[in-house]
Amino acid sequence: MSEVHRCGTYYVNWYLVDDGGQVTIVDAGASGYWPQLDRKLAELGRTREDVRGLVLTHGHVDHVGFAERLRVESGTRVWVHEADEEMVRTGKNQKTEASMLPYLRYGYAWRLLAHLMRWGPSIKKVGEVTTFGDGDQLPVPGEPRVIHTPGHSRGHCALQFADALLAGDALCTRNSLTGDESGPQLAPKAFSVDTAEAMASLDRLPESPLLCFGHGDPWTGGTQAALTHARKVGFT
Numbered sequence: 001m002s003e004v005h006r007c008g009t010y011y012v013n014w015y016l017v018d019d020g021g022q023v024t025i026v027d028a029g030a031s032g033y034w035p036q037l038d039r040k041l042a043e044l045g046r047t048r049e050d051v052r053g054l055v056l057t058h059g060h061v062d063h064v065g066f067a068e069r070l071r072v073e074s075g076t077r078v079w080v081h082e083a084d085e086e087m088v089r090t091g092k093n094q095k096t097e098a099s100m101l102p103y104l105r106y107g108y109a110w111r112l113l114a115h116l117m118r119w120g121p122s123i124k125k126v127g128e129v130t131t132f133g134d135g136d137q138l139p140v141p142g143e144p145r146v147i148h149t150p151g152h153s154r155g156h157c158a159l160q161f162a163d164a165l166l167a168g169d170a171l172c173t174r175n176s177l178t179g180d181e182s183g184p185q186l187a188p189k190a191f192s193v194d195t196a197e198a199m200a201s202l203d204r205l206p207e208s209p210l211l212c213f214g215h216g217d218p219w220t221g222g223t224q225a226a227l228t229h230a231r232k233v234g235f236t
Helices: 031-043 068-074 082-090 103-107 107-119 195-204 223-233
Strands: 002-006 013-020 022-026 050-053 079-082 131-132 147-148 159-160
Touching: 002 031, 013 031, 031 068, 031 107, 050 068, 068 079, 079 082, 082 131, 103 107, 147 195, 195 223
Parallel strands: 022 050, 050 079, 079 131
Antiparallel strands: 002 013, 013 022, 147 159
C-alpha cells in the first residue's frame, strides 16, 4: 500500500509517495526547497537511490522546482503531461486568464510572491522529460493513473493512487492569492489559463477518501463534497 507524505512549506506542497520502499516524488516545490529532499527521504528511511521517478502535475514554477537538479545529479526521470512539456522544457509560461493587479489588495498575495522570490522566482528549465497522456498508468511506485484536468494549465493533471488523489492545483484548500481557507476551491484566475475549463475538469476527478493539493491542507471529506464546495465558491 502506498503512503503519501506531505512536504514543502506553508505556501507550497510537494509529496513523497512510498510504495514498498520505492519512492515517487509528486511535484518539486520551488527550486530553493532542494535541501528538503534528502532530509524528508531520510525521515522515511529512504535515500535518492530509492526514488524511481518525479511526476509533475503541471509546469508552473512552484511545482517544477528542483526537478532539473534531481534529474542531473541523480538521473531521475521527470514526467509531465504532453501539453505542458514546452513550458517545462523552455521555462516559458502559458498566458493566464487575468492580471495579478486586482489580487494585490490581498496581503496573502504579497506574502506568497515574497516567498517565491526568495525560494525560486523562475522555472528551472528541465533538459529532458518523459511525457504522458490522459488515462496512462505510470510505471513508477504506486502506479498512479493520470487524469487530465486542463484549465489551471493546458496540461494540468491529477494523479490517482490507490488511496489518495494528488490533485495538484485542480483544487486548493488555501487560495494561493486571497489566502481563503474556507474549503476546496479553484485556483485564482491570475494563475490559470482558463478557469471555466478548470471548473469543467472537476467532473473528471474520481471519488477518493484523501485529496492532496499544491496549496493548503489535505481534504478527507471525499471528492464529491470537495467538488460541491468548489462549485459553491465559484471563480476567484
